[in-house]
Amino acid sequence: MGLSAIMKNILKGPGTFQGGIHPFEGKELTENKASEPGPVADTVTVPTAQHIGAPAKPIVKRGDVVKKGQLIAEVGGFVSAPIHSPVCGKVKKIGIVRFPAFRPMPSIVITVDKECDQWWDGLPKPLDPGDATPEEIKARVAGAGIVGLGGATFPTSVKLNPPKGKSFELVVINGAECEPYLTSDYRMMLEKPDGLIGGLKLLIKAVGAEGGVIAIEDNKPEAIAKLTEMTASEDSITVRAMPVKYPQGGEKQLIYALTGREVPSGAAGTADTGVLVQNVNTAIAVFNAVTTGRPLIERTVTVTGDGVTKPGNYTVAIGTPIRLLLDHAGLDESVKTVILGGPMMGIAAGSLDMPVQKGTGGILCKRDRAVFDEQPCIRCGRCVDACPVGLLPREFSVMVENLYFDELMDYHIMDCIECGSCTWTCPSGRKIVQSIRFGKGEARLLAEKKKAGV
Amino acid sequence: MTTSNTHTESVASKSANARPGPITVQPPAGMLTVSSSPHDRTRWTQTKIMWAVFAALIPNAIAATFFFGWRAPALMAMAVLTCIIAEFIWQKTMKRPVTALDGSAAVTGILLAMTLGVQTSFYAIIIGSVIAIIVAKQFFGGLGLNVWNPALVGRAFLQVAFPQMINGGFPIPKTLATDSGLVSKLAATAHASATAGVDMVSGATPLMIPKDPGLLMSVKQTLTGFDWNLLLGAHPSSLGESSVPALLLGGIILVVLKLIDWKVPVLFIGTTVLIMAVFPYASAGQLPNAQRALMPDVLYPALTGGLFLGAIFMATDMVTSPITTKGRMIFAVGAGTITALIRMYGGYPEGVCYAILIMNTTVPMIDRYVRPRVFGTRAVARGASASAS
Numbered sequence: 001m002g003l004s005a006i007m008k009n010i011l012k013g014p015g016t017f018q019g020g021i022h023p024f025e026g027k028e029l030t031e032n033k034a035s036e037p038g039p040v041a042d043t044v045t046v047p048t049a050q051h052i053g054a055p056a057k058p059i060v061k062r063g064d065v066v067k068k069g070q071l072i073a074e075v076g077g078f079v080s081a082p083i084h085s086p087v088c089g090k091v092k093k094i095g096i097v098r099f100p101a102f103r104p105m106p107s108i109v110i111t112v113d114k115e116c117d118q119w120w121d122g123l124p125k126p127l128d129p130g131d132a133t134p135e136e137i138k139a140r141v142a143g144a145g146i147v148g149l150g151g152a153t154f155p156t157s158v159k160l161n162p163p164k165g166k167s168f169e170l171v172v173i174n175g176a177e178c179e180p181y182l183t184s185d186y187r188m189m190l191e192k193p194d195g196l197i198g199g200l201k202l203l204i205k206a207v208g209a210e211g212g213v214i215a216i217e218d219n220k221p222e223a224i225a226k227l228t229e230m231t232a233s234e235d236s237i238t239v240r241a242m243p244v245k246y247p248q249g250g251e252k253q254l255i256y257a258l259t260g261r262e263v264p265s266g267a268a269g270t271a272d273t274g275v276l277v278q279n280v281n282t283a284i285a286v287f288n289a290v291t292t293g294r295p296l297i298e299r300t301v302t303v304t305g306d307g308v309t310k311p312g313n314y315t316v317a318i319g320t321p322i323r324l325l326l327d328h329a330g331l332d333e334s335v336k337t338v339i340l341g342g343p344m345m346g347i348a349a350g351s352l353d354m355p356v357q358k359g360t361g362g363i364l365c366k367r368d369r370a371v372f373d374e375q376p377c378i379r380c381g382r383c384v385d386a387c388p389v390g391l392l393p394r395e396f397s398v399m400v401e402n403l404y405f406d407e408l409m410d411y412h413i414m415d416c417i418e419c420g421s422c423t424w425t426c427p428s429g430r431k432i433v434q435s436i437r438f439g440k441g442e443a444r445l446l447a448e449k450k451k452a453g454v
Numbered sequence: 455m456t457t458s459n460t461h462t463e464s465v466a467s468k469s470a471n472a473r474p475g476p477i478t479v480q481p482p483a484g485m486l487t488v489s490s491s492p493h494d495r496t497r498w499t500q501t502k503i504m505w506a507v508f509a510a511l512i513p514n515a516i517a518a519t520f521f522f523g524w525r526a527p528a529l530m531a532m533a534v535l536t537c538i539i540a541e542f543i544w545q546k547t548m549k550r551p552v553t554a555l556d557g558s559a560a561v562t563g564i565l566l567a568m569t570l571g572v573q574t575s576f577y578a579i580i581i582g583s584v585i586a587i588i589v590a591k592q593f594f595g596g597l598g599l600n601v602w603n604p605a606l607v608g609r610a611f612l613q614v615a616f617p618q619m620i621n622g623g624f625p626i627p628k629t630l631a632t633d634s635g636l637v638s639k640l641a642a643t644a645h646a647s648a649t650a651g652v653d654m655v656s657g658a659t660p661l662m663i664p665k666d667p668g669l670l671m672s673v674k675q676t677l678t679g680f681d682w683n684l685l686l687g688a689h690p691s692s693l694g695e696s697s698v699p700a701l702l703l704g705g706i707i708l709v710v711l712k713l714i715d716w717k718v719p720v721l722f723i724g725t726t727v728l729i730m731a732v733f734p735y736a737s738a739g740q741l742p743n744a745q746r747a748l749m750p751d752v753l754y755p756a757l758t759g760g761l762f763l764g765a766i767f768m769a770t771d772m773v774t775s776p777i778t779t780k781g782r783m784i785f786a787v788g789a790g791t792i793t794a795l796i797r798m799y800g801g802y803p804e805g806v807c808y809a810i811l812i813m814n815t816t817v818p819m820i821d822r823y824v825r826p827r828v829f830g831t832r833a834v835a836r837g838a839s840a841s842a843s
Contacts, residue, residue, distance in 0.1 A: 018829075021496075023494055023496075024494065100488065101488035180494070252829065252830070256829070262829055262830045262832065263830050264830050264831075265829070265830035265831050266830075267830070335486075336485070336486065337486065337487045337489075337493060339491075341491075343491075343492060343493045343494040344491060344493075344494070345491050346491055346493065347491065348486070348487060348488040348489055348490075348491070348493065349488070350488045351486075352486075364493075366493070369487045369493065370492075370493060370494050370495040371495075372495065375500055375553075375597075375598075376595075376596065376597060376598040376599065377598050378500060378597060378598040378772050378773050379598060379773050379774075379775075379821075380503075380777075381772065381776070381777035381778065381779075381782070384777050384778055384779075385779070388829065389828060389829040389830075390826040390827055390828045390829050391826075391828060392777065392778075392825060392826070394777060411825075415828055415829065420491055420492035423492050423495075424492050424494060424496055425496050425498075426495075426496075427496070427498055427499050427502075427503050428499075428500050428598075429495065429500075431490075433490075433492065434490045
């Protein structure tokens with residue numbers, strides 16, 4: 001039984017997207033390391049804003065004893081997600097924790113009771129995935145605090161509820177993992193394929209789609225083979241191998257490559273294309289939330305780079321200070337940059353006391369850093385060729401350098417997905433995407449002023 | 455381990471003392487770098503690209519040495535050195551960051567030399583190099599800011615300043631003396647020149663020959679069949695125009711390394727050849743279809759007159775060509791058309807140099823109005839499943 005005709009009709013995209021780059025991959029450091037438990041911290045710092053949208057509101061207070069998986073902060077608005085305690089322990093402090101070069105983090109700090117391993121008794125009961133209704137699935141996803149675990153951390157339950165009049169006909173599992181060095185998605189594809197496929201099926205049911213596809217870049221042949229084998233008998237689920245190119249894992253690029261549909265410029269979500277994209281870990285978390293009732297409290301983090309002597313994929317509780325995890329992985333004293341995420345879009349950490357969050361898929365430790373010497377633009381056009389959105393990055397770079405913001409909107413600056421391909425490829429070492437980030441703020445301000453008639 | 459923001463990249467571009475550095479550095483101990491992403495970069499820097507282009511011209515330089523003797527590399531070296539020194543002096547005097555060794559001056563120098571014949575005097579090449587670097591490049595603000603291809607501006611200047619030296623005819627390469635008899639064939643159609651060297655006969659370039667009325671049919675008669683020596687590079691021409699295989703080798707290297715867009719040379723050469731093959735043209739006093747007599751050899755206009763040199767190395771100069779693929783294609787077709795028109799109706803058998811300079815002038819306009827389509831700005835194709843069921 002092959003793939004249904006409907007699915008084949010949906011999946012008729014060109015297979016790749018315009019532009020893109022091929023940065024150094026570095027996945028060989030950790031791709032064959034099975035995920036293993038990481039260190040257990042003495043204190044966890046659980047931020048209440050680990051997602052896009054309103055921060056969650058704490059419902060515990062100082063001194064409260066909490067159990068593993070206990071709800072400690074409820075949703076703070078429509079676009080929000082709840083937070084659960086990753087450990088058994090006692091609430092030590094609720095307040096703002098500050099780290100250098102990062103926004104203030106309202107957090108709940110919990111001292112860990114290492115003797116206890118009890119789950120909270122207020123968790124919802126396990127459900128049989130075959131019996132679960134779409135509403136139940138969505139409710140479980142909302143209740144478990146699941147957010148986009150590819151790094152965007154958009155609350156999944158909100159994503160599953162498209163605007164009125166729009167619906168999803170395809171669910172895509174984003175197994176591209178196009179960021180160099182990161183391998184946690186890959187390891188999960190190999191180690192928890194049942195959870196992945198089960199999660200995909202639950203998502204398909206939850207949004208009423210025709211079917212699902214697992215998209216994997218072809219530098220992961222083992223995962224492609226395994227999942228293809230496991231979905232061979234399915235008529236509405238399939239696996240697609242994609243050519244390796246950064247940023248193939250970008251949501252819009254992935255949708256286009258698979259289906260040929262473009263997310264409209266300025267659209268808030270992907271509902272206009274009828275395609276829902278979810279990360280591998282998110283799908284597995286959805287499966288867990290439904291079948292075990294347990295919320296999202298831990299994740300597998302790829303610790304890698306030449307700054308650690310034991311790179312690997314470590315599963316740790318949310319809130320674990322990254323210092324502990326890095327020491328466990330053999331942090332070299334000469335490390336100069338610690339990046340939360342991959343080298344293309346990751347955020348450089350200003351302190352090793354920062355906690356692992358829901359969106360922390362990897363920590364890249366480098367003993368050196370790339371120098372962007374910002375020479376004049378030589379109009380080579382490589383940024384234009386690299387841009388997956390069809391923009392003219394050099395225009396943004398030169399305009400912002402000259403503090404000329406008037407035409408930024410005309411050149412569609414807001415469509416930039418900040419993937420960094422332009423900056424990576426620029427021979428002159430210009431900080432293009434950084435200028436774009438600055439430029440977006442100025443352009444928005446200018447647009448508001450214009451609207452207000454100033 | 456303490457952290458600091460002070461080692462993020464600062465206003466390097468504004469600082470007068472900023473120098474291009476290596477790609478990765480070791481920051482001081484005890485600090486974490488907190489720059490904004492991305493945190494990695496391609497290894498193909500400006501400098502590497504320029505020197506790679508220079509290296510791709512070495513096969514051609516070797517061919518020039520082979521066909522034209524030791525004066526050829528001497529001229530090329532003189533041009534390269536003068537360009538580098540001129541840039542250095544200018545940047546030092548104007549207190550700007552010195553980038554003379556980044557490869558761009560060297561490429562300008564060697565390309566300028568390659569557009570000139572071996573008979574060019576050394577002082578002329580020095581003057582041309584200085585014009586190319588100082589006027590065509592540095593007056594505009596340096597690398598990245600010039601509108602016109604500096605090497606071609608230098609050549610155009612020399613054309614006007616020393617017309618006899620540049621256009622007076624190119625010596626027939628020495629090495630042909632023992633060869634197939636091409637020398638005598640060409641000599642039969644050549645103009646003797648009083649200023650030629652003792653053992654060289656000054657001959658017109660093959661492209662000059664068709665335009666001269668009485669010679670048209672005699673060339674056809676004397677060049678029986680296609681002579682491969684012509685293809686390899688043994689014909690009177692400027693240093694860099696003679697050897698198509700050497701130019702092609704350099705071009706292929708650059709395309710494989712993704713340093714030039716292959717569409718530009720292909721469209722440029724293709725357009726010129728197509729127009730000249732399809733449209734009959736007349737030299738003064740000639741019948742329109744006298745062209746046909748030479749046209750079994752459609753390769754004739756392609757292999758001569760610096761078309762390959764210009765199309766592969768000058769039209770692909772990043773600074774003076776458009777930044778979008780569509781724009782580059784327009785540029786190439788435009789340059790090819792103008793080259794053909796100049797050769798057919800203009801008074802000049804060359805054309806490539808001026809065609810490129812004219813198209814350089816249009817590049818700011820091309821870049822302003824030719825833009826790629828932004829992703830997400832066309833109607834979403836939804837409802838495919840409805841039509842399937």
